[in-house]
Amino acid sequence: MSTYPRTMPTHPRMCRAEVLRTRRLSPSFQRVTIAGPNLTTFDDAGYDQWFRLFLPRRPGEALMLPDVAGREWWQSYLALPEQHRPHVSNYTVADLRRVSGSVEVDIDVVLHWDSTGHLVGTVARWAASAETGDELALLDQGVLFDPPPDTSELILVGDETAMPGLRGIVRHVSSKARGRVLVEVPCAGDVERWRAPRGMQVSWLPRDGRAQAPGSRALAALRAGPPPDPRSYAVVVGESTVATGGRRWLVAAGLPKDRILFSGFYKAARTADGARAGASSVGSGA
Numbered sequence: 001m002s003t004y005p006r007t008m009p010t011h012p013r014m015c016r017a018e019v020l021r022t023r024r025l026s027p028s029f030q031r032v033t034i035a036g037p038n039l040t041t042f043d044d045a046g047y048d049q050w051f052r053l054f055l056p057r058r059p060g061e062a063l064m065l066p067d068v069a070g071r072e073w074w075q076s077y078l079a080l081p082e083q084h085r086p087h088v089s090n091y092t093v094a095d096l097r098r099v100s101g102s103v104e105v106d107i108d109v110v111l112h113w114d115s116t117g118h119l120v121g122t123v124a125r126w127a128a129s130a131e132t133g134d135e136l137a138l139l140d141q142g143v144l145f146d147p148p149p150d151t152s153e154l155i156l157v158g159d160e161t162a163m164p165g166l167r168g169i170v171r172h173v174s175s176k177a178r179g180r181v182l183v184e185v186p187c188a189g190d191v192e193r194w195r196a197p198r199g200m201q202v203s204w205l206p207r208d209g210r211a212q213a214p215g216s217r218a219l220a221a222l223r224a225g226p227p228p229d230p231r232s233y234a235v236v237v238g239e240s241t242v243a244t245g246g247r248r249w250l251v252a253a254g255l256p257k258d259r260i261l262f263s264g265f266y267k268a269a270r271t272a273d274g275a276r277a278g279a280s281s282v283g284s285g286a
Contacts (some may be wrong), residue, residue: 007045007204008142014054014068015042017105019134022127025108028160028191030127031094032107036137039103042096045143046172048165048235049093052139053107054086055126063135069159073139087122090141090265092164105138108164144261145169147233153260154200157222157246159215159238160186161265169235179232180225184218184242214268215242222246227253233261240264 015034024050025031030106052073056063066076077085087142096105109127112120119125144165147154154177156166163183170181171194178199185191188206219242228234232255236246243264250260 007144007146008071009043009140010142011070012042012068012140012142013038014065014073015039016065016138017062017136017139018103019130019132019136021132022130028186029190029212030109030110030111030124030131032127033104034107035102035104036224037102038262039105039138040101042103042105042138042140043138044093044096045147046049047143047169049143049168050090050141050165052141053089053091053123054137054139055088055122056086056135057084059126059129059134063137065137067140067159076137083194086137086151089123091123092168094164094167110160125152144263145235146261148231148259151233152178152229152231152232153233154181155222155228155232155234155236155250156181156183157218157236157238157242158182159184159218159242160190162237163192164188165199165237166235167194169194170194171198173200182218182221182225184215184238186214213238213239213241217244218242219249223249228255230254230256234261236260236262238265240267 009013015038017034017039017259019037020033054065062085064080065086066073066080076135091107094108097104109123111124111128114120119128137278158166166181166183172190175197177197180203181202183186184205187208191204191206194202203221205221207217215238228250232249236243243262247260247262249255
């Protein structure tokens with residue numbers, strides 16, 4: 001049996017692109033807009049479409065990319081000389097537009113800072129310092145959101161790293177969709193206005209400086225809410241604890257495991273007293 005999701009493209013294409021512009025979207029998000037002739041072959045699948053993001057190992061360095069054969073690329077990637085092997089991370093399409101025959105893709109990157117005030121993570125540092133013309137590449141991986149046809153309600157839960165994916169799902173679901181969305185963000189300045197179906201309730205949960213681990217407010221809100229209908233479909237993504245803890249609660253509440261999409265994008269760093277704070281790495285915005 002194939003281990004690939006049925007929504008993953010069979011023959012994804014590696015698309016070279018360049019930075020078009022970049023701007024601070026909110027206190028915790030940097031938006032990088034990219035463009036390039038290759039992006040005309042990048043299919044817009046909507047929902048929580050994600051991709052592999054390839055960046056040069058060092059700023060200004062030529063981007064060396066692996067060969068892609070069907071869905072296979074990893075062995076070719078490992079075969080590249082280590083000193084030139086690009087950085088690769090998983091990210092979500094924040095938005096895609098066709099403008100005068102060309103394609104623009106927005107990538108929303110979460111910004112985390114360590115205790116000394118330095119940005120954490122290769123992609124965060126790239127996003128904050130990217131300049132027009134900088135090289136990168138995308139490898140489309142399709143969508144993960146795949147509710148059964150008999151889904152009665154949607155339960156969408158995540159922290160800031162999940163926000164672009166949850167936003168995309170809410171944007172693309174049917175106007176008749178019903179359910180609830182729990183989105184945790186670092187601060188009130190990160191809250192957005194989403195145009196959601198009338199039957200979808202979106203709740204924003206800013207931490208606003210509280211000494212709470214990323215994802216803890218979203219997980220608490222899920223547990224405090226009503227139990228899921230057995231025909232619900234849930235998406236629980238973000239920090240590892242909210243993903244696994246949310247799935248565990250949903251299963252205990254009666255939701256079958258095959259109706260839950262969960263993914264831990266990263267693990268929060270631990271302080272000296274063992275509490276989780278900040279992020280040691282951010283693997284996706286999905």
